[in-house]
Amino acid sequence: MSDLKTALGEAVAAAFAAEGVPADLARVTPSDRPDLADFQSNGALAAAKRVGKNPREIATAVAERLKGDPRLSSVEIAGPGFINLKVADAALSDRANAVAADPRAGAETMAVPRRVIVDYGGPNVAKEMHVGHLRASIIGESLKRIYRFRGDEVIGDAHFGDWGFQMGLLIAAVCDTHPAIAELVEDLNARGEVTEADKGRLAVLATLGLDDLGALYPPAAERAKGDVEFRNRARRLTAELQSKKAGYYALWERFRDVTREALIRDFHALGVDFDWWKGESDVEDLIGPMVADLDAKALLVDDQGARIVRVDRNGETRPKKLADGTVVEAPWPDPLLVVSSEGSAMYGTTDLATILDRRRAFDFDLVIYCVDQRQADHFEIVFRAAYLAGYADEGQLIHVGFGTMNGTDGKPFKTRAGGVLKLNDLIEMTREKARERLHEQSLGEDVSADEFEEIASKVAVAALKFADLQNFRGTSYIFDLDRFSSFEGKTGPYLLYQVVRVKSLLRRAAGEAARPGPVIVGESAERDLVLALDAFDAALADAYDKKAPNILAEHTYRVAQAWSKFWAACPILQAEPAVCASRLTLATATLRQLELALDLLGIATPDRM
RNA sequence: GCGCCCGUAGCUCAACCGGAUAGAGCAUCCGCCUUCUAAGCGGACGGUUGCAGGUUCGAGUCCUGCCGGGCGCGCCA
Structure with missing residues (x-):
C-alpha cells in the first residue's frame, strides 16, 4: 500500500513514458500552492530542458493522459509547465481508510534491512549530564528509533567514556581528599588482589557518590593544566589503572558503577535507553x-x-600553521595517533579498537556516530584508518554531526553564573512550569498524585525534546530557556495536547456507544487532514535518508495542526451518524500516527493534561 | 595560515534532485468558549534570504569573490 504521492508519481511517470520523455523526472510533490492543487509535478520543466521541447507542450500532453485517472478530480497546467493535480474525494477516502486500518499508520518498511549501530549520548564517568548532552541523546535516540521502525536491526550504544587520563586525575583527587579510601587503595595495591576478606572494607568506597566525583573532577582537571607534578602523577596513576593494579582498579570500578547507575536513570527519565553500555575500558x-x-x-x-x-x-596536503606560527605544507588529514610517545593508547586508538569490538559482537552494515560536529576531522581520520586496516568497508562508518547549543552570545551555552546548566535542573525547572500549568487547569483534582507527576514529566520532556528536534541537527542554535520551556505554539506540549484531545474524544465516543465507520471525505479540513496523514511515509524516509529527525518533527507538527483545525471546524459526536462514524475513524487514524511519530521522536504521551 | 559549518521577518527556526506568491512559532494588534479539553482556532502586521557578480527559461538553494559569526587543525577525550 503506497501513499498518494508515490501512487500519483507512478501514474505521472507512466504518462511521461507514453509521451516519450524521461520518466525518471516525473516526480510528484505536495503542492506549493494548496489553493490550486493537492500535488504537483514539475517534471515537464526538467524534461523540456533534456529533450529540447517546449515544457508546456509536454505538460499538456501528459495532462491529457492523466485526465482519465479516476483518482484525480482535476489536472491542470499552470505557469511555465507545472502540472497541478487535485485528488478526488473518493481516492482520499480510500487512502484514509487504508491508513486507519494499518497498524503502522501508513508507513512502509524497507525491502532490505540493515544491521546498524548508533553510537550516541557520550556520557562520561564522574560527569553529570548537562545541556550539552541533550542534543546527542535526543537526536541519537530518535535516529535509533526511526531506523528500527523502518525495519533495520539496530543497537544503541552509549559508548561510555570510562577510561583514560581523567580516571588518573580522579584517582589522585579522591586519594588526596579521602584518607580512608587512600589507605584501602594502597593496601590493595600492595597485596595485588582483592580477596573475599576485603568485601567489608570495600564498603568505604560506597560512600563515594556521583556528587562527590562531580565536585572533585573539575578542580583536578584545572590543576593538571598548570601543575606539572600533579599531571605526571595522574598520568602514572592512569597507567597503573590500565595495568589493573588491584587498589586503583577497585576504586575505578566504583567510579564506573556509581556513574553508570545514575546516568541510566537520568537517560531513562529523558526517554533515552541504550542497548549497550559498552565502555572504552571494554x-x-x-x-x-x-x-x-x-x-x-x-x-x-x-x-x-x-x-x-x-x-x-x-x-x-594542506598548508598548516605550527605552534610557533610558521606555515608548512603538511599531509592532510592528520595521521591517527595510535600510541603516544609515553606508550599509551589515545582517543582514536580506542575508537579504532571499538570498531573491531563491534564488528565481532554485531556484524554491522553501518555505524552511525551521533557526535558533536566539532569531531568531524577526528572521525574522518579514524574512519580512514579503519578502512585502511580492513576493519570496516568503505562507507560503513558515518559521522552524523550536530551543532552546539549556544547562548545568546553565540558561544556554547553557559548559565548566568558562568557554569554549565545541569540537565536534571533543566528538566526540573520545566517540570515545575508544567505543574503550575496543570494546577491552573485544576487537573490535580481529577488525577492521582502519581499520575499528576507523570503528566508533568511527560509535558516537560516533550517540551525540551521537541524544542531541540525541530531544528536541523547540523546547525548550531541559540538555547533560549523560555523557548525550551514554552507550552504554546509549535512545541512539544502542543503535540501532546492534540493527542490528549483525540483520546478524550474517543473516551467520550465509547461512552456514547458511537462507533467508527468508513471514511467519507467532504469538508476541506477533512481533506487537509488526510493529505497530512498521507505524508507520513515520505517524511520518515526522508528523515531516515538524511538522518534528520527534524523532518519527522515537522511532519508530526503538521498532522497535529491539521487535526486541530479539523477539530475546530468539524463537529464529530454531534454530526449525523455516518459522518460521525467517518470522523471517528479519522480521529483514530490520527491518534495512531501521532503517537507513533512522537514515539519515534522519543516523546511519550499522557492520557490527559 | 588552512579547512568545515552558518548568515532567511523584531526574536527563534523551516523550506522536498534549482520551480509558482520564501513558510511556521513567538512577540504586537483584532476576533472566537450555552457544543467533543481555548496548552486551541480564525484574521492582521511583518522579507532586497549578509554584500557583489556569475550559471540558468527560473537561484534562499549551484559557482566565484568579499563582509560577519561559530568550530577544528597529533601526544585531553
Missing part, C-alpha cells in the same frame, strides 16, 4: 593485538617518538 584488551596487527600490515609509522597511521591519500 576494548582495552583489544588494543595490544590491534597495534600488533596494524604493525603487521605495515600501517604503523614512528614519528616524533609516537606511533601513527598515515591516512592521507596520494600525498594529499
Whole structure:
C-alpha cells in the first residue's frame, strides 16, 4: 500500500513514458500552492530542458493522459509547465481508510534491512549530564528509533567514556581528599588482589557518590593544566589503572558503577535507553593485538617518538600553521595517533579498537556516530584508518554531526553564573512550569498524585525534546530557556495536547456507544487532514535518508495542526451518524500516527493534561 | 595560515534532485468558549534570504569573490 504521492508519481511517470520523455523526472510533490492543487509535478520543466521541447507542450500532453485517472478530480497546467493535480474525494477516502486500518499508520518498511549501530549520548564517568548532552541523546535516540521502525536491526550504544587520563586525575583527587579510601587503595595495591576478606572494607568506597566525583573532577582537571607534578602523577596513576593494579582498579570500578547507575536513570527519565553500555575500558584488551596487527600490515609509522597511521591519500596536503606560527605544507588529514610517545593508547586508538569490538559482537552494515560536529576531522581520520586496516568497508562508518547549543552570545551555552546548566535542573525547572500549568487547569483534582507527576514529566520532556528536534541537527542554535520551556505554539506540549484531545474524544465516543465507520471525505479540513496523514511515509524516509529527525518533527507538527483545525471546524459526536462514524475513524487514524511519530521522536504521551 | 559549518521577518527556526506568491512559532494588534479539553482556532502586521557578480527559461538553494559569526587543525577525550 503506497501513499498518494508515490501512487500519483507512478501514474505521472507512466504518462511521461507514453509521451516519450524521461520518466525518471516525473516526480510528484505536495503542492506549493494548496489553493490550486493537492500535488504537483514539475517534471515537464526538467524534461523540456533534456529533450529540447517546449515544457508546456509536454505538460499538456501528459495532462491529457492523466485526465482519465479516476483518482484525480482535476489536472491542470499552470505557469511555465507545472502540472497541478487535485485528488478526488473518493481516492482520499480510500487512502484514509487504508491508513486507519494499518497498524503502522501508513508507513512502509524497507525491502532490505540493515544491521546498524548508533553510537550516541557520550556520557562520561564522574560527569553529570548537562545541556550539552541533550542534543546527542535526543537526536541519537530518535535516529535509533526511526531506523528500527523502518525495519533495520539496530543497537544503541552509549559508548561510555570510562577510561583514560581523567580516571588518573580522579584517582589522585579522591586519594588526596579521602584518607580512608587512600589507605584501602594502597593496601590493595600492595597485596595485588582483592580477596573475599576485603568485601567489608570495600564498603568505604560506597560512600563515594556521583556528587562527590562531580565536585572533585573539575578542580583536578584545572590543576593538571598548570601543575606539572600533579599531571605526571595522574598520568602514572592512569597507567597503573590500565595495568589493573588491584587498589586503583577497585576504586575505578566504583567510579564506573556509581556513574553508570545514575546516568541510566537520568537517560531513562529523558526517554533515552541504550542497548549497550559498552565502555572504552571494554576494548582495552583489544588494543595490544590491534597495534600488533596494524604493525603487521605495515600501517604503523614512528614519528616524533609516537606511533601513527598515515591516512592521507596520494600525498594529499594542506598548508598548516605550527605552534610557533610558521606555515608548512603538511599531509592532510592528520595521521591517527595510535600510541603516544609515553606508550599509551589515545582517543582514536580506542575508537579504532571499538570498531573491531563491534564488528565481532554485531556484524554491522553501518555505524552511525551521533557526535558533536566539532569531531568531524577526528572521525574522518579514524574512519580512514579503519578502512585502511580492513576493519570496516568503505562507507560503513558515518559521522552524523550536530551543532552546539549556544547562548545568546553565540558561544556554547553557559548559565548566568558562568557554569554549565545541569540537565536534571533543566528538566526540573520545566517540570515545575508544567505543574503550575496543570494546577491552573485544576487537573490535580481529577488525577492521582502519581499520575499528576507523570503528566508533568511527560509535558516537560516533550517540551525540551521537541524544542531541540525541530531544528536541523547540523546547525548550531541559540538555547533560549523560555523557548525550551514554552507550552504554546509549535512545541512539544502542543503535540501532546492534540493527542490528549483525540483520546478524550474517543473516551467520550465509547461512552456514547458511537462507533467508527468508513471514511467519507467532504469538508476541506477533512481533506487537509488526510493529505497530512498521507505524508507520513515520505517524511520518515526522508528523515531516515538524511538522518534528520527534524523532518519527522515537522511532519508530526503538521498532522497535529491539521487535526486541530479539523477539530475546530468539524463537529464529530454531534454530526449525523455516518459522518460521525467517518470522523471517528479519522480521529483514530490520527491518534495512531501521532503517537507513533512522537514515539519515534522519543516523546511519550499522557492520557490527559 | 588552512579547512568545515552558518548568515532567511523584531526574536527563534523551516523550506522536498534549482520551480509558482520564501513558510511556521513567538512577540504586537483584532476576533472566537450555552457544543467533543481555548496548552486551541480564525484574521492582521511583518522579507532586497549578509554584500557583489556569475550559471540558468527560473537561484534562499549551484559557482566565484568579499563582509560577519561559530568550530577544528597529533601526544585531553
